[in-house]
Amino acid sequence: MPHSCHRPCLDHFDVNIKAVFNVTQSLLPRLRDGASIVNVSSIASTRSFGGHTAYSATKAALDSLTKSLALELGPRKIRVNSVNPTVVLTKMGADNWSDPAKSGPLLAHIPLNRFCEVQEVVDATGYLLSSKSSFVNGHHILLEGGYAVS
Template identity: 90%
Template sequence: MWSDVKNKVILVTGAGAGIGNALVKQLASAGATVIAVARSEAQLKDLVASDAKHIKPLLLDLSNWDKVREGLAAVPQLDGLVNNAGVAIIKPFEELTEQDFDTHFNVNIKAVFNVTQALLPKLRNGSSIVNVSSIAASRSFAGHTAYSATKAAVDSLTKSLALELGVRQIRVNSVNPTVVLTKMGRDNWTDPAKSGPLLAHIPLNRFCEVHEVVDAIGYLLSQKSSFVNGHHINLEGGYAVS
């Protein structure tokens, strides 16, 4: 699977940490040229230090529509795009502020729309777009009201783009994990009182590991998924059937 991305050019947003960081390193180790987009210069420096030959940093704040367009103007032709950047502000509905709402929507869906539209002329025929969504797009979790709404929007956008871009031979899919054990995921879900009720509904009785999300994205970027278009790949250990 990973051999398919050798010599390909792939842009990954949210590359500074977590899933995006691990994905960039995996793609680079497989011989892809990776344009790593993040808003932290320090994180990008660390990424480049791991493989300066294959990892090309791009410092961008995805919440700024015009700056994103300017920053992406010099991007070369692409074989793949991974919209991974996202935020999650977990609060009870009555405590969410207008700023919380805007932050969620500006990054989780508006930036996906903006980045994808800006890069569309640069995507080659046969390219693959992968949006990192969440099982929260289709299932409800306490404190996730705004977050879930944005991920539902990502899933809807994924299907619409799969329809519109299919005629250009550009595939669009999403990966939809449950809790992923990034550093943030581990910090937020170590309390058994919080994690226990959710784990009780997952037949595999565990959360998703970062490499499992990375592998799913790699599959969707590769030719192994050449007839997969408009799908949401649920990574949830059987949660939906429990």
């Protein structure tokens, strides 16, 4: 791993896995039986992208945490799932991926030929938090426009 990765790698770990673990652990005593937890992961948890080693590794760890918590919290009827988008067009996402030289190669692998909109993440999260997904536990909803099948 490049030596310049040290601090950014730790930042990814702190934000993408450690913070989720700590917040979940803190909130668990307050969660009612039957609650639902939705983690925000990424398609990068299952697909490799150049220059994203630490990000991908921490999102894979988050997916593993999601599955483990689903198993452990199931007896309390607490469901744990994640949404796993590609690039989401937040301001930061749009700023970072507006250059066609950067976005073009990724978009070429997405059959819908676009990135994920914020509302699509909100809608999937809302579904997973609702009673409409009452038998969905330990899953990762891919929000990637078909990238995984291309």
